[in-house]
Amino acid sequence: MRPSKLQSIYLSLLLAFICILLPWAGFSLKLRPDFLLLVIIFWLIRAPNFCNIGTAWFAGLFMDLATGGTFGQYALAYTVTAFFAVMYQRRLVLYSGTQQLFYVFLLLIISQVTLLILKIFGGAQLSGWIYFLPSVTGVLLWRIAVLFGLNTGGRARGS
């Protein structure tokens, strides 16, 4: 693995954020994967010395700004997710592609469940299983990125 540069980390985070700012509407909004969280998970696995829980927290704050919800909701969700990613970072690098995919899916679900709990506390109503669609599309996006040659470290066992 090449050592990652700080600029590339921030540039990719910015790009992911712009992807979120794109004018999504209707059903595509419900499908929209959480680009920012995916990029954060990628860097948490790849360069944990640069991108850590603090970075995830800051990114979460920006998501709070973008969605216009209560400050701190996304920040908390990203923090919790980043914690689980960092906890198993050394194992994640060694996982095979499919195992890694499964774990990334779990991480996305963790962030969504945290958000859902916070939103229910805030008085939102449940909206069925469709709520978890972004995790599915997110993990698909991860798979596509790996297919296009993104090195997520999951090649240790030749996947």
Added chain:
Amino acid sequence: MARGFNHKLEQQQAPAFFVRGPSAFARLVFFSALSLALIATDSRLQVLTSVRQTLVGILHPLQIVANAPSQFYNSTAEYFTTHHHLLNENQRLKQQALKQDIALQRLNTLALENDHLRQLLEANKALVESSILGEIMHVGRDPFTKKVIVNRGEVHQIVAGEAVVDATGVIGQVTRTYPRSSEVTLITDKSLAIPIQVERNGLRAIAFGHGRDNTLDLPYLPANVDIRRGDTLVTSGIDGIYPVGLAVATVSHIETTPDSPFARIICVPTGGVENHRQVLLVSIPQTESPTSTATNHAKPSGSSTNKIKTDPIKKPTQQTPEKPQASLQDKQHAPE
């Protein structure tokens, strides 16, 4: 065995192989506490609104960058519309303009007549609201609230609370203003309520957004309420926020169940809540001048309340002798 071995290893506390600063758990606790504190302050206090406004102002250029591709697509699509389509549209708009001209002529005479009658009655002049044309930049990012972001903000004198309408009816209300944009909560959002009146019989009620579907609810109306399918609901204007008489919704479904004292009434918004790009932001009616009259009234009433407050303190000595007299008089009268 393995567990015991691990346990021994942990007890030894070997120096970390990788230097990573504070442990992940410490970071988790710190940042979770920070975000929980943020959630609490943002939901309970108004401190963070200015912070949010400035930050969104900083993010505005990013937003423009993100909107650029779709706007480019829209403008090119407009450029390549066919001659036939444009002609058709032109024809339609001309007809519409003609119809509206005729209606407007009648409206002018009616408005003059109305003004005159109001003068005769010495009533307040009817409200004339100013409005600003805005364009929807994008739909709110949270798929589970019904919000849109409009490209007019504090720079354009937009205030939170203004009604947002399109050509066919009310679509929502400005709930948050940023420097160059503002957040509009649509009438179909669960958190928005709008005072309405049934056009046919003047019945007043409050319509609530349903949240999930693009419909409105009219809750807490008795089962025998005089509302029929197809009734038009217009703004009643008694809230002092929405102008009077704007179309809001039409009743699409009424259901009375024997086990509930209330009717279940579902309405469909008349405004193109999800279709149009151009919207009008109508300023809050000011001729009633709730603030100025309120302060004018408040001052004298405030002083009078002060008097009332001071009087009992000053007068008790003077009043106490009077009271027995009065009671005596009463007693004297009583036997008669």
